Amino acid sequence: MLFYTPNRMTRPIRLSEKTRQFAYDSLNHKYGIETREHNAVSLDEIDIEIYQKMSPLMRYDTAIFQIVSKAPLRICDGERISGAATLGLAIDHRVPATYGGVKIFSSVSHLTVDFETVVKKGINHIRKEAEISLEKHRGTEKEDFLKSCLHCLNCFDIWHKRYLDALADRPEYRANYENLKRVPMEPAASFYEAVQSIWFTFAFLRLCGNWPGIGRIDCLLGEYLKNDLQKGIVTLDEAREILAHFFIKGCEWVAGGDYVSGDAQHYQNILLGGIDENGCDVTNEVTYLVLDILEELGISDFPTSVRLNQNTDEKLLRRVAEVMRYGGGMLAVYNEDKVIEALQKDGYELSEARRFANDGCWEVQVPGKTFFMYLPFDSLHILQKNTLNGYEAGVDYPTFESLYQRYIADLKRAVEALVQVRVEKCNTRNEKGEWVWESLTPCTVISLFERGCIEKGCSYFEGGPIYNIISPHIGGLADTVNSLYAIKKLVFEEQRLTLPEFMRVLKNDWEGEEPLRQYVLTHYSYYGNDNEEVDRLAARLLDDFADICAELNGKCGYRFPAGVSTFGRQLEWIPQRASSPHGRKKGEILAGNSSPTPGTDREGATAIIRSYCNADLSRLTTGAALDLKLLPSAVEGEDGLSALMALMRGFVILGGFFMQLDVADVSVLRDAQEHPEDYQTLSVRVSGWNARFVTLSREWQNMIIEQTER
Amino acid sequence: MELTVTDIQRFCMHDGPGVRTTVFLKGCGMRCQWCHNPETQKGKPELLFYAQKCILCGACAAVCPNRVHTVEDGNHMLLRDKCKNCGACASVCPTKALEISGTKYSSEELLSIVERDRPFFGNAGGVTLSGGEPFLQKDGAIELLRLCRLHGLNTAVETCGYFDPDVLNAAVPYTNLFLWDIKDTDSARHQKYTGVPNEPILNNLERANRLGARIRLRCILVNGVNTDDIHYRRVAELANRLSNCEGVELIPYHAYGGSKATFLGRPDNGKNEWIPTANQLGTAKQILFDQGVKVL
Structure with missing residues (x-):
């Protein structure tokens, strides 16, 4: 029973043989295959005439009732906590219900819900709040939504009861039964109950099709464990076993999916460490237990990030480096100093900023209070198509500055258009011309766990949450910067050819111009090499982009903070991209997130981090991710640990935002392409998520290899 | 210094x-x-030549004052005895197949x-x-x-x-x-x-x-x-x-x-x-x- 490692190190063993077996079986698809046999519940029993008269909310409520009543229950051999999301359509990001064979509703992701209230106050507390709000809003248009809230809470009860009944029949699950009896309806009283409470609520949300993140699990559980250890109710080893079952059950969707971008992409991120709203370090025993579990089992389904700061304890940093060395991209790091600064700049109170988690991927948000959506776009395409007019004849600019200014104007138009389309989809204008929320897809289940929704009587999609964020995300950053830089050097400084001449070269995809292309590729030092000239250009572009986004605020109920990402879209953007001024031909895989263009970084990891940190990342509120791949040989031994720690320390000191360090070996990845059967559990960091490498499509695999080859 | x-x-x-x-x-x-x-x-500085990077474009031969480089018939020949390590070829070589070691x-x-x-x-x-x-x-x-x-x-x-x-x-x-x-x-x-x-x-x-x-x-x-x-x-x-x-x-x-x-x-x-x-x-x-x- 071996859990994959990319190097010669073997993973330590701390968990019981039974738990390890459960992990091994789960990773190897023992559970979850059956989700495809019962993809969804059907509402076909409802007469078509009645169905057509039902409001979307009524249909939704009926679907949820059918789901909780009919979804198969799954109790895995030897599981310590219970509850499972067993309907296949949920894995496709849908509410698993159909009418006439047609899927009815989409579902919600990119958020971390309010597990704090669940664990500490219980579902019944939420029910009371909903009842109070319903009384307050009786007779208004909000009544229907609040009734739907109470209905969905009742549905949660039904499902809970079904599990209790099923467990009661099985004496070997007596402990599970006793533990599930009070939670999540009542506040958790012990560590074991708290873990079950979060898991069961998470499973319920996923059963209904949603993909929430978990958030700061050590914050949620730390006090419970501390108390239980003091009282002698639980030992550290016992607590590790219980928590391990949470992680093992979290890979229940591994087997059921049909994947392109990897099998573990269900936005179920976890955060560790960092400070609380009062500025105190939250790191506790749970933090270290999670790291133990990741290190031993290599489960990558909960992509985990650690919040670092200038004062991060050496002990934690070392432990993080130790776990990172096993690869699989299981751990990433935030520089919370920068993230908190960014959120404050965007208007959040300091205490609120300090509570940040992510959206289940890596975009930053205040958990349990935030509607979040990001709008990705390809900045390189705008340069090529608009500013340089598809390299058609007639493109000319007298100076580099005039070209740059034109590009920023084009960028502004593109971002505004993108936002306009999105906002119009969710909002309408009233007679006074103001934007008002319009009810969209019903999403009551998720709304129960987002503060603001019940109080206001508005769903997650209708402006219910306290913060409502639509974040434009610039993609293709490095390539746009490198393209601009190449034009600046070649045409305006060295004057090797005129801009119209250069446009002809690019229009012909560098055909017959190999020496010039090679010159541009090898003689210029691009983003990622700690070259101040090009890094300043990147910083300027990001500043201008952040300004464009800031100007969008105040016109409707959303805020529009900026971010940087591609999340692998560099693949789908290939067909729309022409050849690039920095020596790239049409069809090449270009840069991801805030990382350099593959093949251009020659100065090593520290130079990449310095280039990335050169911009004022505090203006990119929802995040800017740097992906760094290291060779297994580079992280071996004590030197390897020092290297990882040094990179993380430098990243924090220099003002980075988010960094995904992965350990991978190109030759291993290539071998895995040829012999997938030998690498079932080899996992890699894709972007905000991890994936078993063999479940990625060939194109995605090639992209990972390209990134690793740098 | x-x-x-x-x-x-x-x-x-x-x-x-x-x-x-x-x-x-x-x-x-x-x-x-x-x-x-x-x-x-x-x-002293010395000229390095990475043959595998050479695309035989002939840019070096065109600028070399000492006729060190000959590019013909798919071959790049160097007469190193004549080289004064002036670096003219390295500065025009598009692929950096030529490089002066010693900066x-x-x-x-x-x-x-x-x-x-x-x-x-x-x-x-x-x-x-x-x-x-x-x-x-x-x-x-x-x-x-x-x-x-x-x-x-x-x-x-x-x-x-x-x-x-x-x-x-x-x-x-x-x-x-x-x-x-x-x-x-x-x-x-x-x-x-x-x-x-x-x-x-x-x-x-x-x-x-x-x-x-x-x-x-x-x-x-x-x-x-x-x-x-x-x-x-x-x-x-x-x-x-x-x-x-x-x-x-x-x-x-x-x-x-x-x-x-x-x-x-x-x-x-x-x-x-x-x-x-x-x-x-x-x-x-x-x-x-x-x-x-x-x-x-």
Whole structure:
């Protein structure tokens, strides 16, 4: 029973043989295959005439009732906590219900819900709040939504009861039964109950099709464990076993999916460490237990990030480096100093900023209070198509500055258009011309766990949450910067050819111009090499982009903070991209997130981090991710640990935002392409998520290899 | 003060403690047959030619004032005897198949370059001067070490030990750690394989030790040359005699540096039979360990 490692190190063993077996079986698809046999519940029993008269909310409520009543229950051999999301359509990001064979509703992701209230106050507390709000809003248009809230809470009860009944029949699950009896309806009283409470609520949300993140699990559980250890109710080893079952059950969707971008992409991120709203370090025993579990089992389904700061304890940093060395991209790091600064700049109170988690991927948000959506776009395409007019004849600019200014104007138009389309989809204008929320897809289940929704009587999609964020995300950053830089050097400084001449070269995809292309590729030092000239250009572009986004605020109920990402879209953007001024031909895989263009970084990891940190990342509120791949040989031994720690320390000191360090070996990845059967559990960091490498499509695999080859 | 540099490598993990920026200085008094960095032997700039990068565009031939390059029939020929290392060809070569090894930097420029990675150095890391033999550019090297120490950077020097003994008085106070090569403890063999006897090196080592230098010995293991027990015992004696020695690093010879000689137009000096066996490495470790020496 071996859990994959990319190097010669073997993973330590701390968990019981039974738990390890459960992990091994789960990773190897023992559970979850059956989700495809019962993809969804059907509402076909409802007469078509009645169905057509039902409001979307009524249909939704009926679907949820059918789901909780009919979804198969799954109790895995030897599981310590219970509850499972067993309907296949949920894995496709849908509410698993159909009418006439047609899927009815989409579902919600990119958020971390309010597990704090669940664990500490219980579902019944939420029910009371909903009842109070319903009384307050009786007779208004909000009544229907609040009734739907109470209905969905009742549905949660039904499902809970079904599990209790099923467990009661099985004496070997007596402990599970006793533990599930009070939670999540009542506040958790012990560590074991708290873990079950979060898991069961998470499973319920996923059963209904949603993909929430978990958030700061050590914050949620730390006090419970501390108390239980003091009282002698639980030992550290016992607590590790219980928590391990949470992680093992979290890979229940591994087997059921049909994947392109990897099998573990269900936005179920976890955060560790960092400070609380009062500025105190939250790191506790749970933090270290999670790291133990990741290190031993290599489960990558909960992509985990650690919040670092200038004062991060050496002990934690070392432990993080130790776990990172096993690869699989299981751990990433935030520089919370920068993230908190960014959120404050965007208007959040300091205490609120300090509570940040992510959206289940890596975009930053205040958990349990935030509607979040990001709008990705390809900045390189705008340069090529608009500013340089598809390299058609007639493109000319007298100076580099005039070209740059034109590009920023084009960028502004593109971002505004993108936002306009999105906002119009969710909002309408009233007679006074103001934007008002319009009810969209019903999403009551998720709304129960987002503060603001019940109080206001508005769903997650209708402006219910306290913060409502639509974040434009610039993609293709490095390539746009490198393209601009190449034009600046070649045409305006060295004057090797005129801009119209250069446009002809690019229009012909560098055909017959190999020496010039090679010159541009090898003689210029691009983003990622700690070259101040090009890094300043990147910083300027990001500043201008952040300004464009800031100007969008105040016109409707959303805020529009900026971010940087591609999340692998560099693949789908290939067909729309022409050849690039920095020596790239049409069809090449270009840069991801805030990382350099593959093949251009020659100065090593520290130079990449310095280039990335050169911009004022505090203006990119929802995040800017740097992906760094290291060779297994580079992280071996004590030197390897020092290297990882040094990179993380430098990243924090220099003002980075988010960094995904992965350990991978190109030759291993290539071998895995040829012999997938030998690498079932080899996992890699894709972007905000991890994936078993063999479940990625060939194109995605090639992209990972390209990134690793740098 | 100017220094001639062949390379500056950042994020080095094996050139002293922690993360380091290593500056390779050009010029060495020894001519080790197995030399991994032959471009650092001569003090003057030299032209490197990477044939596999050449796209036969002929740009070099067009600009060379000395007619060093001929590109015809799919071949790029170099007449190195005529080359004055002016660098005209390298500046126009689109693929950097031609490159001048040996760039001049002032010590202040080098300081500002190594400063860049300070956030990554932590308590242990810093700057390493390597080469070549750094102390062949003694004034520049000492000035750079002094500047680095003045700015609170940890300094290490990778040395072959073959240099003017007077350097040490000035260098030791500015050097946190010497990584001191002991190629062979047998002087005749040393002469045969490196071109110089080992006595000046050992004398310098004693002298550095008397001046209070902190030293780590680095011993290359070359199969069939110095892989014998007597050598290991002598290394152990040496390590034990030094008053401030951290231990010994054993560096097995590897062949993949050999092809670098071809970039200078010389025959490949790599030999697979020089690679030591795992057993030889084990024996060396054991003997050093038995003599109470820490193997790093």
